[in-house]
Amino acid sequence: MTLAPFRTRLTDLFDIRHPLLLGGMHHLGESGVVAAVVNAGAMGFITARSFATPDALRQDLRRCRELTCGKPFGVNLTLARRAGHNDAVQDWIRIALDEGVRHFESAGNSPADLVGPIQRAGGVLIHKCPSVRHALSAERLGVDAVALVGLEEGGHPGANKLSAFVNGAFALERIRVPLVIGGGIGSGRQIAAALAMGADGVVMGSRFMVAEEIIAHEALKARIVAADEHCSVTILDSLGDTWRVLANDTARAVQQREAQGARSHAEFGDMILSARTRERVYEGGDVEAGIVSLGPAGGFADRIEPAGAIVARLMADARHATARVGALMS
Ligand SMILES: Cc1cc2nc3c(=O)[nH]c(=O)nc-3n(C[C@H](O)[C@H](O)[C@H](O)COP(=O)(O)O)c2cc1C
Numbered sequence: 001m002t003l004a005p006f007r008t009r010l011t012d013l014f015d016i017r018h019p020l021l022l023g024g025m026h027h028l029g030e031s032g033v034v035a036a037v038v039n040a041g042a043m044g045f046i047t048a049r050s051f052a053t054p055d056a057l058r059q060d061l062r063r064c065r066e067l068t069c070g071k072p073f074g075v076n077l078t079l080a081r082r083a084g085h086n087d088a089v090q091d092w093i094r095i096a097l098d099e100g101v102r103h104f105e106s107a108g109n110s111p112a113d114l115v116g117p118i119q120r121a122g123g124v125l126i127h128k129c130p131s132v133r134h135a136l137s138a139e140r141l142g143v144d145a146v147a148l149v150g151l152e153e154g155g156h157p158g159a160n161k162l163s164a165f166v167n168g169a170f171a172l173e174r175i176r177v178p179l180v181i182g183g184g185i186g187s188g189r190q191i192a193a194a195l196a197m198g199a200d201g202v203v204m205g206s207r208f209m210v211a212e213e214i215i216a217h218e219a220l221k222a223r224i225v226a227a228d229e230h231c232s233v234t235i236l237d238s239l240g241d242t243w244r245v246l247a248n249d250t251a252r253a254v255q256q257r258e259a260q261g262a263r264s265h266a267e268f269g270d271m272i273l274s275a276r277t278r279e280r281v282y283e284g285g286d287v288e289a290g291i292v293s294l295g296p297a298g299g300f301a302d303r304i305e306p307a308g309a310i311v312a313r314l315m316a317d318a319r320h321a322t323a324r325v326g327a328l329m330s
Pocket residue numbers: 022023024025026028047076078106107108128149152153154155156182183184185203204205206207292293294295296297
């Protein structure tokens with residue numbers, strides 16, 4: 001059975017075929033996987049913070065433009081909460097605009113300084129945040145869309161204690177701009193549920209960790225394929241910096257140090273550094289040796305395959321789930 005694609009305010013805003021966003025992914029969200037999801041009809045964001053230099057970012061944007069043959073793709077602007085760690089952000093925006101990028105995802109802190117430079121250049125900004133309160137502030141600042149994530153999100157779901165679908169349902173009562181929900185979404189059924197609820201789309205990450213184009217060691221992908229919905233734990237809750245990650249030896253060691261009273265990032269040494277994850281896990285293939293952002297949606301990953309195949313399967317399943325609901329009423 002061939003079913004028509006979904007059309008929402010998000011597909012119109014981002015000029016895409018499917019209401020699906022691949023969110024930023026530190027050290028992994030680069031041109032290969034982003035181009036693959038864009039070519040499959042979704043939207044992906046190259047994660048600016050991953051690049052060692054502005055020129056490295058520029059080169060990757062150019063590569064993405066070639067791989068996508070001019071289709072729009074996006075850039076993720078992850079803002080640090082620590083003062084002095086966002087000096088490069090305006091540079092990232094300038095470089096991205098220079099290279100023809102018009103789609104942006106922000107996260108991590110208030111997008112107050114981003115809306116103006118992006119929109120004056122004709123760009124579109126979706127701000128990703130963990131609570132309705134933050135979403136309302138972002139809307140007041142003039143962002144074009146909001147992504148609301150729940151506590152299931154792989155990465156940094158914030159202090160929020162609500163699931164994606166609870167957060168999303170409350171947000172839908174109050175947010176006027178297009179709204180996307182994310183966190184724990186790894187199947188087409190959940191995409192259908194999000195759309196049925198009234199969301200304009202979904203933002204995903206963990207489910208794509210096993211995509212062929214993701215530049216991480218096959219051993220990590222095999223570990224995630226073998227994993228189930230209990231594959232993640234949270235760390236650094238006691239520091240008010242909740243991080244949802246793969247349940248591995250390093251995550252357990254961090255939890256143990258928290259239990260012993262560690263309350264500052266420095267007390268965890270290099271265990272929580274992203275450079276260690278990149279070198280030892282993503283490149284080296286030792287899946288126990290570093291912290292890997294991951295949520296339970298990773299449990300849906302059943303094989304290593306191209307990102308485009310993941311998008312196609314998700315959207316076909318979402319259409320069938322939607323048709324099933326329609327049939328219930330006939
Ligand atoms: C490995 C990994 C790295 C991530 N890095 C970032 C990041 O640098 N910036 C960001 O805004 N979100 C980041 N995220 C969050 C994703 O963009 C997305 O919001 C999230 O994965 C959605 O929840 P899910 O993992 O349950 O699908 C990351 C997620 C993963 C799995």
